[in-house]
Amino acid sequence: MMSQTALLNGRKFSFRANRAFSTRSDIPMIVALHGGAHSSAYFDIKGFSLLERAAALGILAIALDRPGYGDSEFRDEAELSHSANAAILDAAIGQILAKLGQRNRGVVLIGHSIGGAIALMIAGGKPAWPLLGVAVSGVGLRPHDEDIEAWQALPPDLFIDLPVALRNIKMFGEGGTYSEEGQRSIALASVPAPRQELIDIVMSWPSAAPDILTRIDAPIHYRQGEADALWTVNDQEIRRFAQACKSAAMIDACLLKNSGHAIDFHDLGPEFQLEQLAFALKCAT
Template identity: 40%
Template sequence: MTTRIDVPVGRGRITGLTTDGEAGTPLVVALHGGGYHSGYFDVPGHSLLDLGAAAGFAVFALDRPGYGGSDPLLGEASFAGSAEVLDAAIDTLWTEHGRGRPGVVLIAHSIGSAIAVHLAARHPRWPLLGISLHGIGDRSPAHIVDAWHAIPAGAPMELPAEQRRALLYGPAGTVDAGVVEAAKASVEPLPLAEMLEIVGEWPEDVAGLAAAVTVPVQYTLAEYDGLWVVDENRVETFAGYFTSAPWVDARLQAGAGHNLDHHRLSRALHLRQLAFACECATRVPAAGD
């Protein structure tokens, strides 16, 4: 059963959704991308939370700062600032729900993936076992960069439905129209600062941040992702940034678009992510080893 959560962080809070899980499994924390709240991971028929619960995992899909019921960052939104707040929130979740579990695995999409890399590079005090990233790259097409820079400064913006369909979903054969409609319930405006950072500072920072990551990495880039330059070379290059990771499992996913979690292949994606979490937990050295 999915329930709402409210995690105090300093004078603010982080909200989200969670499911119950069996003892002994990793605690899974999911971070959504830009323009969606935590409900992104709970679209009917494509819910990571439902599948995780069925497989015995406690999954916490968090609203990033400024989304859902989570308080915004003080000052302008930034990936590093979001990582700092989420680090504290996950520390609280671990204290309250980590007993008997081997550690935490992050599953992240799009801008949430960039923030997950920032989080892992911080080397948090809670036991991070691995990060699973999708919907992220290191180079956006020129027309995306130009479009984001052409947006007037001001209030957070929401992509028009037609643009969201074209950029975030693959061809009709990869996704059902009803799912695209259902996913609208989790759509929210996104800060312009996030849009500019993902096409600006992020491509410059990713190699240095990734080199500081010392846990296993799973990386998936979709064939029809409209926000990134997509080819085998880009996947190999991105995976190669994680020079300190024990291992990196990277793939170019055919037959899906940016919002992989809502495509017909979503179940395959989520099963691979949960299997990755199991593998990360299994490879943790036992006490005394």
């Protein structure tokens, strides 16, 4: 799908939307939030597109560029933080639902990596619009010590263009779980990332996450790749995440074998995306 722009809550946003059509009244609208160093194209690359899979099921899905990505507006550096992103996107999603989702029962948020953390922050803030559920991946509770040190040592630029070799290591991890096509395709969505959000994900998120997760009362779908190179990932960490979601109507948390950080672009991508879409339909019905 081609990138489009819209004015939402007085701000310019770029986004991608599928062309789904359904006559049912129990269909959710999906809003997908990309991770750091990737634009909304992450969810809409041929052969790996969540938006296309959603369209095949009659589900309206919109991938938003977060502030500072694509043509989505940010007014100062402070708006590139996680908390500011969550507030800005909360207001924008309410308008999207009012304009495009009148026939939809409500919203299911899908977030990857930093976009997952921000989706959980939105959910924990109890949005005024109907939130049916939240599905996240690639966001944990305990980053690797070396990544904390590396992110702290980033140059003081507003945006950071991460080297391709580093992107590939962090997004894919061990070989044998993805194709060369997957690694080439994700590069089509790769862009510089705001430095502030890279700092936030290792410095602010781990301490804030338990309280945020406790406040979420919507159903939660959580997946982490076993070979995730950005987070400490094991069965104990998955349980710790699930146990923090004390108020959630339902928590489905699972460790995925044979996958790294960017699950959508691994061999398990189609199965993973269909799980997320099945969760969205379940939340709506």
